[in-house]
Amino acid sequence: MKVVVIGGGPAGLAAARAAAGAGADTVLVDSEPTLGGQFHRGDPQRVDPRVRHLANSTVWAVEGMRLHVRTGPADSPSRTGETLNADAVVLATGAHDRVVPFPGWDLPGVYTAGAAQALAKGQKIAIGHRVVVSGTGPFLLPVAESLKAVGAEVLRICDANTGLGWLGRPRAASPAKLAELLGYAVRLGAAWRPRTAVVAAHGEDRVNAVTVAKLNPDWTIRSQERVAVDAVCVGHGFTPRLELAVAAGCVLTDGFVQVDHTGATSVPGWYAAGEVTGIGGADLAAAEGEVAGAAAARGACPTKALAKVRSGRRFAAALADAHPIRPGWHTWLTDNTLICRCEEVTYKDLRAAVDLEASGTRTFKLTSRIGLGLCQGRTCARAAVDIATALSGDRRTFFTPADLQRRPIATPLRLAELASLPEEDL
Amino acid sequence: MDVVVVGAGVIGAACADALSAAGLRVTVLDRGPLASGTSAAGEGNILVSDKEPGPELDLALSSLSRWPALVGDTDIEWDPKGGLVVATGDPAPLAHFAAVQREAGVDARWITPAEALEREPHLTTRVTAAVHYPQDAQVQPVLAAQALLSNVRRRGGVLRPGVTVVGLDARGVHTSEGVIACDHVVNACGPWSGEVSRALGAPIAIAPRRGMVLVTAPLPPTVHHKVYDADYVGAVASGDADLQTSTVVESTAAGTILIGSSRERVGFDESIRIRVLRELARKAVALFPSLADVPVMRAYGGFRPYAPDHLPVIGADPRVPGLWHATGHEGAGIGLAAATGALLAELLTGATPHLDPTPFRVDRPGVLECA
Ligand SMILES: Cc1cc2nc3c(=O)[nH]c(=O)nc-3n(C[C@H](O)[C@H](O)[C@H](O)COP(=O)(O)OP(=O)(O)OC[C@H]3O[C@@H](n4cnc5c(N)ncnc54)[C@H](O)[C@@H]3O)c2cc1C
Ligand SMILES: Cc1cc2nc3c(=O)[nH]c(=O)nc-3n(C[C@H](O)[C@H](O)[C@H](O)COP(=O)(O)OP(=O)(O)OC[C@H]3O[C@@H](n4cnc5c(N)ncnc54)[C@H](O)[C@@H]3O)c2cc1C
Numbered sequence: 001m002k003v004v005v006i007g008g009g010p011a012g013l014a015a016a017r018a019a020a021g022a023g024a025d026t027v028l029v030d031s032e033p034t035l036g037g038q039f040h041r042g043d044p045q046r047v048d049p050r051v052r053h054l055a056n057s058t059v060w061a062v063e064g065m066r067l068h069v070r071t072g073p074a075d076s077p078s079r080t081g082e083t084l085n086a087d088a089v090v091l092a093t094g095a096h097d098r099v100v101p102f103p104g105w106d107l108p109g110v111y112t113a114g115a116a117q118a119l120a121k122g123q124k125i126a127i128g129h130r131v132v133v134s135g136t137g138p139f140l141l142p143v144a145e146s147l148k149a150v151g152a153e154v155l156r157i158c159d160a161n162t163g164l165g166w167l168g169r170p171r172a173a174s175p176a177k178l179a180e181l182l183g184y185a186v187r188l189g190a191a192w193r194p195r196t197a198v199v200a201a202h203g204e205d206r207v208n209a210v211t212v213a214k215l216n217p218d219w220t221i222r223s224q225e226r227v228a229v230d231a232v233c234v235g236h237g238f239t240p241r242l243e244l245a246v247a248a249g250c251v252l253t254d255g256f257v258q259v260d261h262t263g264a265t266s267v268p269g270w271y272a273a274g275e276v277t278g279i280g281g282a283d284l285a286a287a288e289g290e291v292a293g294a295a296a297a298r299g300a301c302p303t304k305a306l307a308k309v310r311s312g313r314r315f316a317a318a319l320a321d322a323h324p325i326r327p328g329w330h331t332w333l334t335d336n337t338l339i340c341r342c343e344e345v346t347y348k349d350l351r352a353a354v355d356l357e358a359s360g361t362r363t364f365k366l367t368s369r370i371g372l373g374l375c376q377g378r379t380c381a382r383a384a385v386d387i388a389t390a391l392s393g394d395r396r397t398f399f400t401p402a403d404l405q406r407r408p409i410a411t412p413l414r415l416a417e418l419a420s421l422p423e424e425d426l
Numbered sequence: 427m428d429v430v431v432v433g434a435g436v437i438g439a440a441c442a443d444a445l446s447a448a449g450l451r452v453t454v455l456d457r458g459p460l461a462s463g464t465s466a467a468g469e470g471n472i473l474v475s476d477k478e479p480g481p482e483l484d485l486a487l488s489s490l491s492r493w494p495a496l497v498g499d500t501d502i503e504w505d506p507k508g509g510l511v512v513a514t515g516d517p518a519p520l521a522h523f524a525a526v527q528r529e530a531g532v533d534a535r536w537i538t539p540a541e542a543l544e545r546e547p548h549l550t551t552r553v554t555a556a557v558h559y560p561q562d563a564q565v566q567p568v569l570a571a572q573a574l575l576s577n578v579r580r581r582g583g584v585l586r587p588g589v590t591v592v593g594l595d596a597r598g599v600h601t602s603e604g605v606i607a608c609d610h611v612v613n614a615c616g617p618w619s620g621e622v623s624r625a626l627g628a629p630i631a632i633a634p635r636r637g638m639v640l641v642t643a644p645l646p647p648t649v650h651h652k653v654y655d656a657d658y659v660g661a662v663a664s665g666d667a668d669l670q671t672s673t674v675v676e677s678t679a680a681g682t683i684l685i686g687s688s689r690e691r692v693g694f695d696e697s698i699r700i701r702v703l704r705e706l707a708r709k710a711v712a713l714f715p716s717l718a719d720v721p722v723m724r725a726y727g728g729f730r731p732y733a734p735d736h737l738p739v740i741g742a743d744p745r746v747p748g749l750w751h752a753t754g755h756e757g758a759g760i761g762l763a764a765a766t767g768a769l770l771a772e773l774l775t776g777a778t779p780h781l782d783p784t785p786f787r788v789d790r791p792g793v794l795e796c797a
Binding site: 063064068077247249359360362366373396398407418425426 | 568569572680710726
């Protein structure tokens, strides 16, 4: 029984441990040089010694139960290849930052929360001296704390929502979670501003000021002020990395991989855990990984982990409800605000595409050029589709989350690498 | 007279454009978004270079001359870049092919390998012979289809995405949104024309032939023409189910390089095949060795609609009065669309066809199927 776990964050690590514990021949493929994923950045993790760990390795394509892997630094000409034939796969590819665009978000000095966190935790570098953190969700708080720890002055932590809605929900948060949040409140409360947002960044070659706005509940602007900064950090939740799930044919629900309580997806042999199935923090990811790893290896169900998954998912759902993205952000945009940085597509260009009745993902991309550049829409596609849907008004649209994540080549590879794949790998 | 065009791909769009220009009231239906089927899944070459003398070449030459006028000032990334066909083995078959094409009116210029390298400095030095086709052009197919659909809308035609056609009777076309009364129906459902023709009670033999394309990261100008290997011609005309690839390399307005394309008969199976991608990559690197280190950003593909004899089907269905077909354009529908729309409108309105419609008729051997 061969189990391949894709992704070495909290979910993948736990899945690999559980699968190996259940006696499966287990391989853990992770694209980073060290294990730990997003949560343990700067604090490399070790995996169960029975697990074969392929570091610096990316699953770039999926054919049924066959996984195509490249190993080596992304742009190195000396990467090597390998094909894994799995009996079961656990998908734990995590999520990346979601950012809502605003005028000036493309200026140097504007960072995503994930990038700012990685620099702070991984390399002990602060993105600036005077920083405003903006977006929505509780993850802004640990990021702000990391920034402070490396010497940045955090002027404001702007959450466009009130962020407190879920507190009223019975059993939504465990006592530990509440204690964690209380700690943040004590340490960061002075900078925290609910219902506010950075709605524009200013500067020539680098950000030197931002417009911070007080928002209405729908995120339209009530009033604004200018704040001098030398860096901004933004995060509006997460977008799951779904290209492999889509390539494998897994059904999605609400933009995440649909799983049952064991982590089984709609495709036999394919399991998923962690942020690809919903956003709920590192502990939930690890618990889901443990359950899915055991299920993939046909081992006994770890009941304690399963109980954690159940309560964790309640918390995650409450979290998601408390931190919606409200459409008022569209009113922050100007005609020339860049939406797609790779292809330099502006808000105005999106409107032109909608005027041509580009109402499906493919035609919308080909008409506006959104998402056709190097990031293949990972950064911008979601925002662009939100905009297009709003601009389409009463007209029918056909955008689907799966179409947005359809990237059968999950990470780029050089033509020579593709050309030299050996016969036995096909 | 009311006409319903089923299918808002480039062929349906061209038919609707020509019909509305002729004064008919046109409604275009598509089960999905406009222009999002095969027409959004391929390259946008308008080619004469790959066609041997015969009815398809006549249609291509007619189409080539019609395309620019149809879209007026609208930007469809029209690029008269010209084609370059190169042989790396025996030059004789290419020489013969070009000679017969010339007799049929194609501008096919025999050039030396040195001249080929002058035109395409990154080309392999293994070239033994080359033909330059100045007439070959390129468009962005989605923009092209949208431009034609905009013409239809401007003339008062109706575009209805999200409407699926399920049947036809004396009352009109049956759809997911009710019955639409009309005098004529045009089946322009691309690779789905076979199944739609069955639903309409008049089956024709149109099947899908899968094609994949690789797209590289954007590069500074590297490939200037549409460049392809002389073995392409063999693959187009072949009916083999097996995988066939022949290298076609060209750049787009955005700087990416498209590497196409494969031909496989695998039904509507969408799953990726690494073997196919490898073949495309191998042949592209053989033709342009310096592309070896260029990253591939994505792969995409679609299903070419083809008839058993590899010719388009354009005309009236002999079994169901008022039903017309415009489909089966295989790997050339973008190029052939302009003349297809014109021909269909001529036949439907009783005007004199601008070229002989007989080779494309619906009741030719192999196309009609039993209901
Ligand atoms: C800025 C920020 C702050 C956060 N703070 C907290 C916090 O304080 N508390 C908390 O509980 N949670 C926090 N989180 C959330 C936490 O990081 C996640 O819940 C957790 O990391 C999710 O684990 P995962 O295993 O699902 O994914 P990840 O940790 O994202 O791991 C996914 C791994 O998969 C790899 N991968 C992806 N695709 C491939 C591929 N094709 N081939 C091979 N490998 C691949 C990635 O490189 C990565 O290593 C924070 C997140 C962010 C972004
Ligand atoms: C990889 C590849 C490369 C190609 N390269 C080129 C090239 O360079 N040059 C060229 O000329 N051609 C090329 N082609 C071929 C070209 O794309 C096709 O010939 C052309 O797009 C066919 O257009 P169409 O309008 O007939 O079909 P489509 O564009 O597929 O349109 C048919 C429409 O019918 C709709 N439909 C289906 N069923 C129903 C129903 N029941 N009710 C309502 N609507 C329905 C579909 O949604 C679809 O939108 C290529 C094709 C591929 C796959």
